[in-house]
Amino acid sequence: MTFNVTDLRSHFPSLATGVAHFDAPGGTQTPRAVGEAIARTLTGPLSNLGGEGIRSEVNAEDAIAAFRAAYSDLLGVPEDGIVYGRSATQLNYDFSRTLAKKWQPGDEVVVSRLDHDANVRPWVQAAEAVGAEVRWIDFDPATAEVTWESVEAAIGPRTRLVAITAASNLLGTKPPVRAIADAAHAVGALVHVDAVHYAAHNLVDVPALGADLLVCSPYKFLGPHCAVLTASPQLLETLTPDKLVPSSDAVPERFEFGTLPFEILAGATAAVDFLAQIAPGDALSRRERLRASFHALEEHEMRLRKRLEEGLAGFGDAVVVHSRAADRTPTMFLTLRGRRTWDAYEFLATKDVLAPAGSFYAYEAYHRLNLDDPDGLRLGLAPYVDDDDVSRFLAGLAAFLAS
Known part of the structure; x- marks a missing residue:
């Protein structure tokens, strides 16, 4: 096609x-349809969420539902496993702090020298805060390939989480994510995949990658500035973020703090629809x-x-x-x-x-x-x-x- x-x-x-x-790895240009979706939603009618069925409230609810459905299709995951975030950096910080509540001294967290710092520093700092140790997956500068010896040396019985990119934003390298995930799962560790660069060039298949958690950023693939995290609803149910008492405890809403930017959600949805229309064939x-x-x-x-x-x-x-x-x-x-x-x-x-x-x-x-x-x-x-x-x-x- x-x-x-x-x-x-x-x-x-x-x-x-x-x-x-x-300059696309830093953020793509945006098609007209995305801007129009943002403007159309923002000019409404639009209100905060409510329960009376007023059109402006319904529009806000519809924007959220459409967003979750679109990223369910883009990533190949359930709709209730889609979490909105301001940026991948913000999501990684939020989830690293939440996951670290279950870590303790002697536990190990594995990060990669191939990664954007947004998938390194949040995990390193969270590990340091609880006394967990940090281990590193390395790559060979001569080939830009991950060295499997470093993977084997880094992942062990005390590993609690492995953070790895699906594609390097600097070099483009796609490491063997599934093999790394299998090694992590063999010792009971979770796998967090940064697909921010990868999702701009390949259709993400979260189960195929073996990711327990995965992040991507719509502004890298024609959308507005925001990010998405996905994890199974069952995993999300086990995580307890710091949040306001009156806010929803439902999954995935419990991880989305404050009023959502409904217009940005609409723009992110429009980006997925635009991608789906580029060369759809008979699908x-x-x-x-x-x-x-x-x-x-x-x-x-x-x-x-x-x-x-x-x-x-x-x-x-x-x-x-x-x-x-x-x-x-x-x-x-x-x-x-x-x-x-x-x-x-x-x-x-x-x-x-x-x-x-x-x-x-x-x-x-x-x-x-x-x-x-x-x-x-x-x-x-x-x-x-x-x-x-x-x-x-x-x-x-x-x-x-x-x-």
Whole structure:
């Protein structure tokens, strides 16, 4: 199944600026339908939740229900296992503190040097607060692959939780999440998967990944700024967060603090519906339409990634690509020999090409690479990136290297 990228781009008002966007791992551009859903819900009528059936109250309830249904379909989980959050960082902090109530000195928590710091520091700090020990899953900087020896060394009888990314936001590496989850479950540990980067490029299947808890962020796949956590309702029932006394104790509401932003929920729902309409084929269910669309998107993005890789190879040893894992997303992290990537970022911006430089909150991964350049250039593809964008980036980088 293929799709027409020119038609797709027409749904994104921001692309009229002419900027070639390679900044998708930090947040994608947003289609018109998502903005319209936000505006439509916000202008209502809209009220806080109530029990009298007034239209404005019903609209709020409908926004919540539609949100849970949409992310149930996107992630392949029950609707009552969907928790709204302001960000993945916020959700990880909330759940790390809640889970840590059951940890004690001598317990072990496993984190990964491949991860965004949002899936590292909350767990490390929660472990430290209760006297639990922290163990590390490592990766090989030469290959950007997780080393299985470090997995075996990190997970043991005292492991209570393993936090692992489904795809590195810096390098694109997809570690063997299911194998890691199986090793964790064999010793009775929970597995928390950060799918923030992964969900932008692959249809998430929570049971297939073996995740007990999983987070993703709609603004990485065409939606508004918010996040989603999913876990089985049975697991959520065992967790007791700190919350206000009058607030609901029902699952999943007990983990959603304060009044929800109903308009953001509507925008996040619209993003799922937009994805499902990209290349749906003859599928009837939204889940199957999403599967077909993600398949088409993956083919499109991987073809463009190959073009980028071939183009970068043409620069010889002037460009060092650190994204080398066999299985990875269409995200590439590179440095330039003898040149600062921050200078390249600024130069490309003058050509209306946005390819950001930095370490992108992947604190452990960046330091594990032991780079001389204080920054690196990250190229991230999205559904709306086309061949002209790729050509403009390669031409812009060539001009920078020649300057």
